Amino acid sequence: MARTAGSHSDITGPRIREAALRLFAKHGYAAVSMRKIASDVGVQAGALYNYIPDKQALLVSLLKGHMDELLEAWQAEPRPDDPLARLEAFVRFHIGFTLRHPESIFISYMELRNLEPENFAVIEALRGRYEAVLEEILRDGRDAGQLAVPDTRIAAFALIAMLTGVNTWYREGGRLSEEEVATLYWDMARKAVGA
Template identity: 65%
Template structure:
């Protein structure tokens, strides 16, 4: 099938991903059909296969795009300093970055179960890179006598889960600003790992 008049691959390809993101976040991966995605983009259903081989690849591409953008942004901010300063920076970065992308966060966590084992492994490798930075910060803090942890991996996962949870309840029109939320979460994270 031909593309809809006026569509262009450099424009339509990203629109396919954006439509899949929006629809998967709203209805769940399993409930969304390729036909719905095509309708949202404004192309014929068969034309989607010019941009992706299948729905599973769309899900993988969304998760990979999210994780690669997160890692790239984090790499540009990675700084030096004491373990406490690095932990504060990681905490504030994680909250601010993720609050701006609630749909991506929802899909990255809630739709992992829908990945094939091979695709799950690919996404897990990217997630592990991000988690490793926090684990290193915590390890350095324990070595410096600033933090206490009987299991660094569990502490890492607990901190990330706590920080990511903010995307489920925070509303920009609510009573707290992003700065206030960052401050509250930083205080909780600091106390959670303190000696």
């Protein structure tokens, strides 16, 4: 199938993803049609299928892209040997990443329910890799006698939920800077794990 005259896959493809991300975050996956995405991008509805097979594939692409970017960004971060310093680095990284990707974070939590089982398994495995990073930090801290964490898995889930919650209330230009918010969250996280 030929592309619409004047369209460019390296431009239109990313525009489709950006529009879908914005619309899914604003209205919810179930409420957004492919026709609405096409209208937002400025292409015919049928033209979307030159770039993506269906709406489910588009959602998976967004969620997987988000998790891949998150894992890649964490890999690029310097990681101290000391578990407590590594935990602080993780907390500050997670807060910063969350605040820079609010729409991706939102749909990554709210739209999991709309994934077909095989797609859910793919995204859940990527989420598990990220959760395992924090769990390892907590385990290392506990083993070093720096942290009091009886169940590192539950503690990792709780900390990630707390850190990600910043997305629901933080607004750029508000009374606290991103750095101040990260410092406050680090203090809460430290206390939550008995450091």
